[in-house]
Amino acid sequence: MSTLVNKSEFPIFKNRKLTYLDSASTSQKPKVVLDAMRNVYENSNANVHRALYDLGSESTELYESSRELIANFINANSSKEIIFTSGATASINLLAYSIGSQLKEDDEVLISHMEHHANIVPWQQLVKRTGIKLKYLPLTGSGEIDLSKSSELITAKTKIVSLTHMSNVLGTINPIKEIAKLTKMVGAIFIVDGAQSVSHMPVNVQDLECDFLAFSGHKMLGPTGVGILWGKFELLNNLDPFLSGGEMIEKVTLEESTWNEVPYKFEAGTPNYVQAIGLGAAVKFLSKIGMENVHNYEKELTSYAIEKLQSIPNLNIHGSPKNRGSVISFNIEKIHPQDLAQFLNEDNICIRVGHHCAQPLLETLNETSTARASFYIYNDFSDIDKLVDSIKSTISYF
Numbered sequence: 041m042s043t044l045v046n047k048s049e050f051p052i053f054k055n056r057k058l059t060y061l062d063s064a065s066t067s068q069k070p071k072v073v074l075d076a077m078r079n080v081y082e083n084s085n086a087n088v089h090r091a092l093y094d095l096g097s098e099s100t101e102l103y104e105s106s107r108e109l110i111a112n113f114i115n116a117n118s119s120k121e122i123i124f125t126s127g128a129t130a131s132i133n134l135l136a137y138s139i140g141s142q143l144k145e146d147d148e149v150l151i152s153h154m155e156h157h158a159n160i161v162p163w164q165q166l167v168k169r170t171g172i173k174l175k176y177l178p179l180t181g182s183g184e185i186d187l188s189k190s191s192e193l194i195t196a197k198t199k200i201v202s203l204t205h206m207s208n209v210l211g212t213i214n215p216i217k218e219i220a221k222l223t224k225m226v227g228a229i230f231i232v233d234g235a236q237s238v239s240h241m242p243v244n245v246q247d248l249e250c251d252f253l254a255f256s257g258h259k260m261l262g263p264t265g266v267g268i269l270w271g272k273f274e275l276l277n278n279l280d281p282f283l284s285g286g287e288m289i290e291k292v293t294l295e296e297s298t299w300n301e302v303p304y305k306f307e308a309g310t311p312n313y314v315q316a317i318g319l320g321a322a323v324k325f326l327s328k329i330g331m332e333n334v335h336n337y338e339k340e341l342t343s344y345a346i347e348k349l350q351s352i353p354n355l356n357i358h359g360s361p362k363n364r365g366s367v368i369s370f371n372i373e374k375i376h377p378q379d380l381a382q383f384l385n386e387d388n389i390c391i392r393v394g395h396h397c398a399q400p401l402l403e404t405l406n407e408t409s410t411a412r413a414s415f416y417i418y419n420d421f422s423d424i425d426k427l428v429d430s431i432k433s434t435i436s437y438f
């Protein structure tokens with residue numbers, strides 16, 4: 041199997057001996073992304089949309105062309121629909137605050153038992169502020185969203201449905217288009233948490249038929265501190281801003297303020313323009329490889345890993361084997377995931393253990409902690425062989 045990228049394009053793999061299997065948490069960065077950010081600081085650094093000199097025009101141009109690259113990457117109608125936030129969590133909080141303030145006490149928000157805390161807690165906070173009801177779609181025994189009760193849960197009272205595209209614990213890829221149709225039938229807003237999907241598969245917002253999409257830059261080869269909220273222009277235009285101050289205004293008097301146009305009305309303060317430019321470079325890098333190729337490559341890696349892991353006695357993989365992305369959660373009888381992680385660490389293998397910021401999901405699995413291996417374009421079969429060998433020697437130690 042030939043790899044999609046050369047590991048040497050990622051400086052960390054030259055500097056450290058690593059079998060990095062924690063990309064669902066954060067990805068490693070190719071040199072082109074680091075160079076793009078270094079280039080801004082060394083050659084074009086000035087605050088964006090403010091400075092009336094050449095340097096400022098250059099940084100603003102780089103920032104806005106990054107917005108354009110990201111708009112094309114997800115097939116948005118226009119770059120005006122792309123808001124730079126600090127990450128998926130910030131994007132969902134923005135929505136929970138801004139759309140949430142338009143909801144009334146009897147209105148309902150529907151999420152699922154599969155969500156990351158980033159798509160649970162902001163809605164629970166909204167319940168506290170407004171008294172709306174928060175409801176949950178349950179899961180089937182094999183870890184898929186159970187739509188058999190959807191007609192009881194998606195009703196005229198439902199104003200927002202907010203679901204993850206791909207589970208960060210089970211790897212399950214949810215039937216977003218099917219749920220979009222159910223959501224539209226009752227006229228609710230449909231939000232997709234794309235934190236785990238946009239980095240690993242083609243995501244086309246027109247095709248998904250969602251209203252908003254939230255995702256993080258650092259999980260898709262980009263830097264930390266930048267993420268995206270995409271939304272349909274008319275919907276964004278009708279929302280109040282979440283944070284205020286800086287250039288998000290049209291006019292400020294001592295009595296009141298009016299707002300700048302979308303997307304700027306949602307970008308209060310000095311934006312994270314260097315990171316946004318870094319994310320643009322990451323998107324260029326991924327586009328060159330092709331997201332269909334990324335998805336297919338990871339499917340091969342994941343099938344290989346599942347086959348190998350399944351051959352280990354007493355190792356239980358969570359979730360359904362079909363329709364899944366490159367995330368595998370598992371438990372081994374009588375070995376705590378934390379002990380496993382420490383043993384793997386001795387072999388320079390990085391996996392994540394714990395509740396993965398999805399405690400309600402772990403509860404449905406009857407676990408408090410799982411081990412999770414997740415893959416990306418820089419992994420190959422040999423990384424999986426190393427994981428499997430190290431798990432086997434841990435088991436033999438215990």
Ligand SMILES: Cc1ncc(COP(=O)(O)O)c(C=O)c1O
Nearest residue numbers: 127128129156158204208235256
């Ligand atoms: C499904 C999902 N949603 C949201 C988030 C939050 O992303 P961030 O921490 O980058 O804001 C994560 C992070 O792991 C995630 O996996």
